[in-house]
Amino acid sequence: MATEKLDASSSSSSRFDHTPYYCEENVYFLCKKLSEEGIAKSDGSDLFVVFISNEKKQARKASHRADGVILWDYHVICVQKGKESNLPHLVWDLDSTLPFPSPLATYVAETIRPSFQLFSEFQRVFRIVHAPIFLRCFASDRRHMKDPAGEWVFPPPSSEVIVAEDGTVHNLNEYMEMSSLDVVKSIEADTLDAVLTQKLGVLVNESQLEEVFSQIS
Incomplete structure (x- = not known):
């Protein structure tokens, strides 16, 4: 169970707002609702926003295609720290075909680790941002979704x-x-501190993703 109010077997992605792309x-809005409904802590301190992309702005993700693979320019998920040490960290991904939510280990194995070798320029990078900071600092006026006209x-x-x-309209x-x-060389105490205090969090590679969450207290 994620919490006493909701577990992976009883949740449904249809309960949350979702706009494709x-x-x-x-x-x-997912982070806000998880906090408001008591699924996460009221201050969102057990939630983390993870941006997935790379220098080519093409990141592999599971899909409905026959081969289960698609390249997106970026993707964003929410990771919830396990409530107790014996409970798994959960991934909330409104676009995944995996159970909602999914244990982080399952998500990494099924969605992130490829069954084929990726060229170096397509290797994924993960930006981990503490949700309370993200909810205060993030801004989007959706300009990236308009064409030149x-x-x-x-x-x-x-x-x-x-x-x-602070009034910022797009970042x-x-x-x-x-x-x-810019990926951290190793997961140290200052890395974990940056995740919890910095506006843009930290950048890690796929082999470090689970390690970060295993060390955050």
């Missing part, structure tokens, strides 16, 4: 655009910019 906004590439959510507490690009050169 707007995964960053989907996760923003100002028309929507994909229909936007019906909700108002997200404005950060999605800051979260999406990732380079393997």
Whole structure:
């Protein structure tokens, strides 16, 4: 069980707002609802937002295709720290075909680790941001979803655009910019501190992802 109020067998992604191609906004409102409904801690301190991309802006993800693979420019998920040490960390991914939520270990094995060798430029990088910070600092006016003529590439959510507490209207690009050169060399105490305190969190590679969550207290 994730909490006493909801576990992986009783949850349904249909309970949460979802607009195709707007995964960053989907996760923003997902974090809020998990906290408001008592599924997560009321301050969201057990939730983490994870951006997945790379320098080529092409990240592999599980899909409905026959081979189960698709390349997206980026993707965003929510990871919930296990409530107790004997409970798994959970991944909340509104676009996944896996159970919702899924244990982090299962998600990594099924979605992140490829069954074939990826070229180095397609190796995924993960930006881990503490949800309480993300909810205060993230902003998107959806400009990235308009073509040069100002028309929507994909229909936007019906909700108002997200404005950060400091009045910033758009900073999605800051979260999406990732380079393997900026990935931490190892998971140290200062790495964990940065996850919990820095606006843009930290960048890790796929072999470090589970390690980070195993060490965050």
